[in-house]
Amino acid sequence: DLFNRACHEAGAYNLVKEDRVLNLLPFPFDVGCNQLFAALAGGATLVISNSWMPAEILKTIAEKEITGVSAVPSIWADLMSFDSAVFSASLSRVRYMAISGGDMALSQLKELRQFLPETQIYKTYGQTETFRSSMLMPHEFDERMGSVGKPVPGADIAILASRGAKAKAGAAGQIIHRGMGTMLGYLEDAKGTSAKKRRDPFSSAGNTFAPRVIYTGDIGQQDEEGFLYIHGRRDKMLKIQGNRVYPKEIHDQLLENEHIQEAVVFGIKRADGTTDLLAEALLIPGHECSEKGLAMFLAQRLPTYMVPSRITIVPSFPRTATGKISQTEVEAKYRE
Numbered sequence: 001d002l003f004n005r006a007c008h009e010a011g012a013y014n015l016v017k018e019d020r021v022l023n024l025l026p027f028p029f030d031v032g033c034n035q036l037f038a039a040l041a042g043g044a045t046l047v048i049s050n051s052w053m054p055a056e057i058l059k060t061i062a063e064k065e066i067t068g069v070s071a072v073p074s075i076w077a078d079l080m081s082f083d084s085a086v087f088s089a090s091l092s093r094v095r096y097m098a099i100s101g102g103d104m105a106l107s108q109l110k111e112l113r114q115f116l117p118e119t120q121i122y123k124t125y126g127q128t129e130t131f132r133s134s135m136l137m138p139h140e141f142d143e144r145m146g147s148v149g150k151p152v153p154g155a156d157i158a159i160l161a162s163r164g165a166k167a168k169a170g171a172a173g174q175i176i177h178r179g180m181g182t183m184l185g186y187l188e189d190a191k192g193t194s195a196k197k198r199r200d201p202f203s204s205a206g207n208t209f210a211p212r213v214i215y216t217g218d219i220g221q222q223d224e225e226g227f228l229y230i231h232g233r234r235d236k237m238l239k240i241q242g243n244r245v246y247p248k249e250i251h252d253q254l255l256e257n258e259h260i261q262e263a264v265v266f267g268i269k270r271a272d273g274t275t276d277l278l279a280e281a282l283l284i285p286g287h288e289c290s291e292k293g294l295a296m297f298l299a300q301r302l303p304t305y306m307v308p309s310r311i312t313i314v315p316s317f318p319r320t321a322t323g324k325i326s327q328t329e330v331e332a333k334y335r336e
Contacts, residue, residue, distance in 0.1 A: 001180055005132055006037035008153055012135060013068060013096055013122070015042025021068040022061060023048045024075060029322040030128050031100040035070050044068070052323055054082035058090040066094055072101035072323045073108075074262060080111060081261040081284045088115045096120040096138070101324060103230055105255035109145045123148050125228065129196060129214050131181035133157060134228050147227040154180030158202060159222055160215075166202055169224040174234055176201075177214040219246065238267040240277055241305040250308065253301050254281060259289035262317065264327055265308065268334045279308040280330055282317055289313070 015021070021039045023046050025032030039046040047064050049057060052075060061069065069091075071079075076099060079087055091097070097119055104112070112121065120138035125148035127133070134157060136149030151157045156178040159167035167173040178200060185193035200213045219231040232246030239245075247265035254263040261284045267275040283289060291311045298307045318329040 001131065002034075002037060004154060004180060005034055005152075006041045009034060009038040009132075010042035010044075012137070013038065013042070013098075015039065015044045015068070017043040017045075019044035019067045019095070020065055021046050021070075022057075022064070022066045024052065024057065024069070024071050025101075025323065026321060029101070030126070030131055031070060031072075031124075031322075034132070052078070052319070054078045058082065058086055061094065062090045068096050068098075069094060070098040070100050073099060073104045074102075074317070074319070074325050075323050076104065076112070077108060077262045080108070080115065084115060091116055091119065094119055096122060098122040098124060100124045101322060103148060105252040106146055107252070107256045113142065113145070125149065125230065126181070127177070127214070127216055127218075129183040130155070130177040130216065133175075133177045133181065133216075136227075140227075144227055147223075147229050149228065150226045151179075151228075157222065157226075157228055158213075159220065160201060164201060167221070170221055172219055172221045172231055175216045175218045175220045175228070175230075177216055178211065182212060182214055236266075238275055238277065240267070240275060243303075243305050245277070245306055250277075250279065250298065250302065250306055253298060254279065254294065256301070257289070257294065257297050259283050259287040260294075261285075262325065264317065264325055264330050266327065266331050268331065276310070276334075277306070277308045278334060279311045280314045280317070281311060282314055 015038060021044050023032060023035055027033050027036060036046060047066060049060050057079060121141045122138060123136040124132060125134045132152050133155055134149045134151050136144060136147055158176040158178060159173040160176050161167040161171060161173040185197060197212050197214055200211050217234045219234050221229050232248035236247055237244055250265040251263050254260050261282045263279055263281045265279045267277055269275050281294060291313055294311045295307060318326040320326045
């Protein structure tokens with residue numbers, strides 16, 4: 001699987017020996033590991049960076065004449081917010097960039113295209129348990145930037161509706177990964193493995209040896225052409241005033257605000273059984289905005305029950321070892 005994935009991505013990125021690929025992500029992270037082997041498969045040079053500081057990253061890209069960069073959304077948000085002129089100039093010779101390990105809000109993706117009108121932009125989707133499930137190719141980006149593309153060769157995506165049937169095109173449900181990339185299991189965790197890796201619900205009922213598939217826990221939909229769109233995490237879905245709310249919907253609306261660089265939206269369950277809808281927001285350097293102003297901004301775009309009861313502007317967000325925002329640490333501050 002690893003070999004096939006590396007060869008596929010080397011081909012998808014059109015990697016050749018003249019390419020210089022910047023590695024920002026640790027090798028234990030599947031995206032970083034795959035980037036290493038894809039560079040080897042394509043004969044490209046891999047430049048390793050040990051810094052996530054925007055100024056250092058942009059300096060490395062310019063000085064090392066980088067032609068390809070893959071990063072998680074929070075790193076791309078940091079780079080775009082650092083200095084738009086420096087960002088555009090530093091990446092002027094970058095042939096391709098990839099957004100991996102999560103998605104960006106539509107407003108950020110549009111801004112990214114404005115900064116880099118000629119750069120090939122890829123979006124990838126997958127989990128550690130599936131390695132890579134889908135990819136949006138550069139020629140599809142401008143028309144389908146809200147999507148994470150179609151299944152990669154050897155893998156397949158299915159959408160499981162709430163009652164266990166296969167969802168129709170355009171209908172939402174849990175995303176199931178099938179085929180290449182499916183993990184063998186969690187080490188010494190049979191219970192966790194059986195919860196995540198299950199029998200394919202759409203195979204023949206009498207097939208005792210039906211293949212096992214990964215229940216991703218992500219909610220999404222596929223259109224009639226097979227393009228996949230992510231709504232949010234199944235385990236992050238909140239019940240607010242009797243309504244189903246996916247924090248990603250609110251997060252993406254917050255990022256429509258011109259002053260916001262990144263945000264985290266979450267729910268905290270209280271002792272009385274109710275759920276508080278909360279948010280933290282990070283401002284773009286040099287910008288000013290009040291917490292009340294953000295609440296009013298959302299109130300003009302969303303139903304009342306989707307406006308967080310408390311929005312806190314923070315100076316920074318804690319990060320995981322892969323560069324993503326550590327939502328666990330953010331939420332811990334608000335638990336009773």
